[in-house]
Amino acid sequence: MDNVSKQIICINWGNKYGADYINRLYAMVARNITPPFTFTCFTDNPQGIRQDVRAEPLPYLSFELPKTQKGIWPKCRLWNKTLADLSGPVLFLDLDVVITGNLDCFFSFGKPDDVILARNPSNPLEKLGQTSIYRFPVGKLVPLLDEFAKAPLDVAETYKYEQRYVTRNAPGGVKFWPKPWVLHFRHHCRPTFPLNYVTQAKCPASSKVVIFPGDLNPTDAIQGRYHSDEPIRTRREHLQLLWKKGRNRSIPAHLRHYILPTDWVANLWKE
Structure with missing residues (x-):
């Protein structure tokens, strides 16, 4: 593919997520790609988005999305036949990824x-894909949307996560990015x-x-917090919880669920 x-x-x-996430993602992309490129955000609120970003309305859905506790099913809007005036392959990025290297290879x-996904290290035996960063031709995933529209709640409950639905049902199957390119912060970056x-x-x-699937996001990594819904604690404060009542995890899990503030995330995850 050409530029x-x-x-x-x-x-x-x-x-x-607000406009700051979108603007930050654009800036990271712009620093790590060879022009020309386009950056389009499909959103229900374009206010505050920088002018470099093409803000487009959310793609139309003919059905109501199911209410589920798992899976990011609103991303299914991108499986529409048309996405604004885009055509051919598009590279999707979650708003909370950190760009650490040049992106040109994701297009070549x-x-x-092809439909190309990241690998999900949480389910290695299943060979499950991760849609935090994936590429697909506009319109190719329409069959997935059509089947989802017939029984949204049944599909969501059967597959749990939209990336499992894509992995198993993408027309022609899926491919995966080379393992070293896309890393999962909790699995590949944090020390044990x-x-x-x-x-x-x-x-x-x-x-x-x-990528940052789950509840540990780049802000948490910068601050040194494993769970977004918990206060920031020093190493000493975290260890002291081992002997206090109210600890909601086993001792081994509590010991694992601690990270130091991560400088490289702070250096890269910025506008």
Whole structure:
């Protein structure tokens, strides 16, 4: 694919992420890609988004999304036949990824008609894909949307996560990015116990994108917090909880769930 084919897309709805996430993601992309490229955000609130970003309305859905506790199903809007005036392959990025290297290879890898996902290290035996960063041709995933529309809640409960639905049902199957390119922060970067108490999470030089599935996001990594819904604690305060009532995890889990503030995330995850 030539340079003109570098089309980045993202999606934002509701109040969880604001324009600062979109602007930050654009800036990281712009620092790590060879122009020309386009960056399109599909959103229900374009206010505050920088002018470099093409803000487009959320793609239409003919059905109501199911209410589920698992899976980010609103991303299914991107499986529409049309996405604004885009055509051909588009590279989707979650708003909370950290760009750590050049992105050009994500456009030259594989064939233009391929659906290419990151690998999900949480389910290695299942060979499950991760849609934190994935590429697909506009319109190719329409069959997934059509089937989802017939019984949204049944599909969501059967597959739990939209990336499992994509992995198993994408027309022609899926491919995966080379393992060193996309790293999972919790699985690949953070040190294991007991090194997590004395060593910051690492960023291998081979990586190009670090993803943050789950409830540990880049802000948490910068602040040194494993769970977004918990207060920031010093190493000593975290260890003292081992002997206090009200600890909601086993001792081994509590010891694992600690990270030091991560400097490289702070250096890269900015506008």
